[in-house]
Amino acid sequence: MSEKQAIYVGIDLGTSTSALAHVRPDGNPEIVPNADGERLTPSVVFFDRYEGVKLVGSAAKDGGDPDRTVRHIKKHMDDPSYVVEIDGEKWTPTEVSALILAKLRKDCARIIGQIDEVVITVPANFNELARKATVTAGRLAGLKVRRIVNEPTAAALYYAHTQGVRGRVLVYDLGGGTLDITVLDVDTDRIDILLSEGARHLGGSDFDEILLDLIAEKFREQNGRELVLDATQRRRLLAAAEDTKKRLSKLNVVSEKIGTEDYGLAEVELTRDSFEEAIRRLLTRTVMLLEQALDTLGLAPQDIDHVVLVGGSTRIPKVQELLTRHFGKAPVSCGNVDECVALGAALFAQRARRVSEVCNHSYGTLAIIEDAQTGIAKVRNSIVIPKNTPIPCSMSQTYITSEDNEELIEVEITQGDDPDPRYVDIVGKISLRVPPGRPAGCAVTVTYSYDENQRVRAQVYDEESGLRKDIAIEYEGAGVLNEHDIERKSAYLKQIRIA
């Protein structure tokens, strides 16, 4: 009897496209094509009106009613109130993502056998809610999500595996929806992440929106009419704008015939320069994030040995030019920029122990902070676990009660490193009832633990009474599923046809 061969599978659940990879017996990862023969599956879902089929991938992307087509759902994974409504049925971002994952699982299992455990990638800047939603999407799709890993970490692992590099690497991951910058030290196949910074809504789909506005302006100049009349048409035109953008990465000038004979035709000429000028402000944001990352680590550009490109939007020549200027050397491509995240995720599934990751956000609590010099007290965000602390970790801070007779100690759990409470998220709360009649000044210790799946637990401990309470962070909102929802939806998703 032979022992069952372990299957190491990684999934890049991307904003624009998704991919599944596994590690071959020779130790190298490879992409597993879907049932349509494609290595990359567009992250698009079409909700069929007649047979109730959920089309995922190119079949969903290339046709059909835009009102029944869901794109870029990943951009909403961190929004607790976001839902898509089709035929009166509400779909959370988690459920839509589960349809994409279910398609990958089903299609790829035909080639590599049953897939049980997977690693799924997420942007480094995903918050706790979006990470949890991603794990839940995997569960709904019938997958056991062993780990989630940051996309740049996965890409860096693949880069280190294929190039055999050593030294300090900066991964610049400009994808369909987000920019992630990760700095790491690579020593053969040992990887230590030093920092991850990210920017939301800064990626290819944002460039598409800007390019469509540019095209519409030129159409208006020629025809005196609006090209985009409603949201439905805009969605359709955005797909065309994405194709134009890709051509502009290869050609200096492209010409597009747009409109209809009835409404008016226009031949619009677009130059790469005009496109790059139009997206200049977003590119400035990318430079500012880059500077922030290096400043945080106290590094100069010349301290970086390798700048590695990941994500389809790094094909834009201006992006490469900016990086070359910033670092004084040309960035290198991580092989296929569209596939390296999935390939790295598969490697991560096999060798996670050789990768040291960091906490993606700061976690703290609201506390009255007294200025030692002025004596002025203000409510501030007091950090317990600073961002970029190596994980898993557990850290504590001790506070004292501020008033006499406090019977209820309430600890609000914050996410974010800004001292001003207005700019951090309250992601949870612990209430601990303590004996009455105590004076102010009783010591209370707050401990947060951050596990390797980047999930947070919090504990409050009252030292005098010995009472303690701990919680895992939970979220609420129309777009958030509870355990009951997950079980019910999981059963439902097993019954529907996904093609």
Added chain:
Amino acid sequence: MIKKLYRWFTGHEEPTAAPLEVGGIFGRMTPEGMCEIDPKKMGPDEIRQRLAVLYKRHNHAAGSLDGELRKEAELMLDAIVHCREKYVDRV
């Protein structure tokens, strides 16, 4: 939303970026006003540092769970970039 809870007894650094008053008047403010920079009194390096602090704050806020704060952060990021291009450098 916030009430007195605990006093922390170790030292603490005050934030380097003062909170901005935003709301109904936000749309009428200039990017310079939103970023609280005065180009007559501040050199490019000082403006760059001020904008870097603001960028960090509002880039994080752009991913907040609070939809209103996300919208405000996007407006602030536009203002920050405007000032950066005007007073520091253009990409």
